[in-house]
Amino acid sequence: MKGNQEARKKMNNIIDEIRNYKSISIIGMDKNVGKTTTLNYIIGKARGKLTLGLTSIGRDGEEEDIVTSTAKPRIYVEKGSIIATAKSCFLDSDITKEILKTTSINTSMGEIIIFRCISDGYIQIAGPSQNYYIEKIYRHLEELGSDLILVDGALSRKSLASPKVTQATILCTGATLSNSQQKVVQMTSHTVNLLSIEKEKERQILDISKDIINTCKVGIIDKHKKVKKLDVLTSLDASKEIIESLDKFSEYIVINGILSDSLLEYIMKSTDICSQITFLVEDGTKLFISEETLNKLIKKGAKIKVINKINIIGISVNPKSPYGYEFDKDKFLNMLREKINLPVFDVVGGG
Structure with a gap:
């Protein structure tokens, strides 16, 4: 009863x-x-x-x-x-x-x-x-x-x-x-x-990210709020360009499109600065990630956040x-x- x-x-x-x-x-x-x-x-x-x-x-x-x-x-x-x-x-x-x-x-x-x-x-x-x-x-x-x-x-x-x-x-x-x-x-x-997935809270980062989403497929934001917009056709094929564009000041990788296992696996394997990176996507429907990959990413110290929750x-x-x-x-x-x-x-x- x-x-x-x-x-x-x-x-x-x-x-x-x-x-x-x-x-x-x-x-x-x-x-x-x-x-x-x-x-x-x-x-x-x-x-x-x-x-x-x-x-x-x-x-x-x-x-x-x-x-x-x-x-x-x-x-x-x-x-x-x-x-x-x-x-x-x-x-x-x-x-x-x-x-x-x-x-x-x-x-x-x-x-x-x-x-x-x-x-x-x-x-x-x-x-x-x-x-x-x-x-x-x-x-x-x-x-x-x-x-x-x-x-x-x-x-x-x-x-x-x-x-x-x-x-x-x-x-x-x-x-x-x-x-x-x-x-x-x-x-x-x-x-x-x-x-x-949690929404990004910093207003300036959200504004910059929305501009990236509206103008290109991938953008990298550094700790000084400077932006590198990558010339790629899709986020799925951007792994090499992303790695080449990262440096010790990089803080956010903004993805306009799908964030996939293969992209995350490549980035985790190819750089040792994952712990300082936040991956930012439009919303949670863009995340095509297995539980195993997500757990690996968290162990590396990286974060995933969204523009719209x-x-x-x-x-x-x-x-x-x-x-x-x-x-x-x-x-x-x-x-x-x-x-x-x-x-x-x-x-x-x-x-």
């Missing part, structure tokens, strides 16, 4: 937290981790209280998963909700609707159309694959009267969590990642650690896998809660 009361309290806390934001993305670590179920849970809790705006990267709301051929939860919305979706999904949505805006944003499933639901019913949502267009759709949904905008993420599209796109994020994880409960907990904890407000879990196995729900939730200092909840089984 006490466990159920605690579970309800945690669920209520996450709903109370959601009310503090204008936009929330729901991102998944893999398919079948409960993204749509989490979306439906929030839609249900907002019913009669908030006018929701909904859109997606990818497609959601169809009856069957195209990849696994398993049944998927459908998306049911109430009258008054505002939906941005591709034309084919607009036509397939089983709901009475009023077109509010055509956007001239085109996808493989047709132009993105924004409509208001005139009745309760089922919808399908599909949106553009680029964050730039999601930001434009967000502005349209806000202008048309949405109190809370929910953006449903596609498989592994963690870039949706960027604070440039949404104010807050819910991360979905589950048994489909691995049949080892310990491994899923470890993978989830590491992902949360990367997405939650991601705001993860909760972890939604699905202890069932479509591949025929499932975890003990309570044990799984408790293991995650021990590793992650965020609300962790199961919107299917409760808890």
Whole structure:
């Protein structure tokens, strides 16, 4: 009984937290981790209280998963909700609707159309694959009267969590990642650690870094705040140029793009000044680093920080896998809660 009361309290806390934001993305670590179920849970809790705006990267709301051929939860919305979706999904949505805006944003499933639901019913949502267009759709949904905008993420599209796109994020994880409960907990904890990397606090460094991000792929800032901008095509191919540009005064390496294992391994192997270096990226979605590499870097004394901090407000879990196995729900939730200092909840089984 006490466990159920605690579970309800945690669920209520996450709903109370959601009310503090204008936009929330729901991102998944893999398919079948409960993204749509989490979306439906929030839609249900907002019913009669908030006018929701909904859109997606990818497609959601169809009856069957195209990849696994398993049944998927459908998306049911109430009258008054505002939906941005591709034309084919607009036509397939089983709901009475009023077109509010055509956007001239085109996808493989047709132009993105924004409509208001005139009745309760089922919808399908599909949106553009680029964050730039999601930001434009967000502005349209806000202008048309949405109190809370929910953006449903596609498989592994963690870039949706960027604070440039949404104010807050819910991360979905589950048994489909691995049949080892310990491994899923470890993978989830590491992902949360990367997405939650600390923000750089020094205002001047932030201003210089933003200029670097806007003008080149890699820049080095020294202790006198002097900048070297490197002439490279991508951050992934810049390891040699970075090493050649470092000296005893170097303090920050600013990366416009992805910070990867291979780049960090090369730098750690090629210089003995790692302990004085802070790697600075736009946000935690740019970090494609294994736990092993991150631990090595920390032992060397180097740091990783971000210009914009991601705001993860909760972890939604699905202890069932479509591949025929499932975890003990309570044990799984408790293991995650021990590793992650965020609300962790199961919107299917409760808890």
